[in-house]
Amino acid sequence: MRERRETEDDFKKDEEEEDDSVSDLLSDRFRLSAISIAEHEGKRNGMEISQPIVACISDLVFPYIDISFKSDGL
DSSP states (O other): OOOHHHHHHHHHHHHHHHHHHHHHHHHHHHHHHHHHHHHHHHHHHHHHOOHHHHHHHHHHHHHHHHHHHHHTTO
């Protein structure tokens, strides 16, 4: 019985680690997309955006997309 519980706990840990890695990957991809969009919009408007500002934009946008997904039930 104890071995079974340990196996279930190990499975849950593995599943949580996998969820975390998928979440990190999606977070990174979203940030890269936000950076790409900000740079493109800047160039389209004849402006150059500094890298620290672009990084701040992507960091500020990420929490709002998380809220949006939660409110949509995703």
